Amino acid sequence: MGSFKALTLAGVLAAGVIHTASAADLLPPPPAIDAPLRGTVSESSGWYLRGDVGVGISGPAKLRQSFDSTFVVPGLAVESAKRGDQAFVGLGAGYKFNDWFRVDLTGEYRTGAEWNAIASYASPGCASGRCYDHYSGRIANSVFLVNGYFDLGTWAGITPFVGAGIGSAHHRFTNLMDVDYQLGGFGYAADRSTWQFAWALMAGLGYDVTPNLKLELGYRYLDMGKSKSGRIVCQNTPVCGNEVHSVKVASHDLRLGMRWMLGDAPAPIIAPAPLVRKY
Numbered sequence: 001m002g003s004f005k006a007l008t009l010a011g012v013l014a015a016g017v018i019h020t021a022s023a024a025d026l027l028p029p030p031p032a033i034d035a036p037l038r039g040t041v042s043e044s045s046g047w048y049l050r051g052d053v054g055v056g057i058s059g060p061a062k063l064r065q066s067f068d069s070t071f072v073v074p075g076l077a078v079e080s081a082k083r084g085d086q087a088f089v090g091l092g093a094g095y096k097f098n099d100w101f102r103v104d105l106t107g108e109y110r111t112g113a114e115w116n117a118i119a120s121y122a123s124p125g126c127a128s129g130r131c132y133d134h135y136s137g138r139i140a141n142s143v144f145l146v147n148g149y150f151d152l153g154t155w156a157g158i159t160p161f162v163g164a165g166i167g168s169a170h171h172r173f174t175n176l177m178d179v180d181y182q183l184g185g186f187g188y189a190a191d192r193s194t195w196q197f198a199w200a201l202m203a204g205l206g207y208d209v210t211p212n213l214k215l216e217l218g219y220r221y222l223d224m225g226k227s228k229s230g231r232i233v234c235q236n237t238p239v240c241g242n243e244v245h246s247v248k249v250a251s252h253d254l255r256l257g258m259r260w261m262l263g264d265a266p267a268p269i270i271a272p273a274p275l276v277r278k279y
Helices: 002-026
Strands: 046-058 063-066 077-083 086-096 101-122 130-151 158-180 185-189 192-210 213-228 232-234 244-261
Touching: 046 101, 063 077, 063 101, 077 244, 086 130, 086 244, 101 158, 130 192, 130 213, 130 244, 158 232, 158 244, 192 244
Parallel strands: 158 213
Antiparallel strands: 046 086, 046 244, 063 244, 077 101, 086 101, 101 130, 130 158, 158 185, 158 192, 185 232, 192 213, 213 244
């Protein structure tokens, strides 16, 4: 009798173990927790300094001559006008808000450019019926702009960008002389400085030399308003109209620049490797 009870109890326990194991096999495995992507980079922002050098190719030089209100020049016409090219160097500081937009304040000095023009007027005193005045001088500028840029994404460390700027240009019109070789006339103007509204449109490519150092190669169209001369004083002509030159100043600039990000470069976020479970 005792053996029968023992066998019965052992059978019940064995059946319970088998049932529990079977129930455990029917339960789904615990869900795997997806690991974040590796190598996700946070957006960079912060202050930066910049420096630029380049060459400015002069745009069309448009000359407007003005005289005293009572002075009339018969048949006045501008025959030619040319302003030379310039070199320039600039410095600036700015702030990068995110990977797409940045703003900076820049100031640059532009070397003096030669100014030459020829104007003619009707006069019976010249053999052809027209006399010619030959003008020469020099125009230099300094430009101060607030610029905004849109960075259009980065591929293999190269970032194309577009931008625009507004500000002011300081012009220095110096050494202006007026010579009439046919009649022997001569005049000169005192040097004059003026301020004008300036604006710019630009595009280019940036390259990541290091996480904190960027190299830029760009094009800029720069409109600096008008540079105005002093009044031309005649030396050996009894009647003089106090002529003033107003010259349109625009430039197609090719620029090479560097930007230094201040502070540490953003470090990439590296997630741990996903856990592998065996069941």
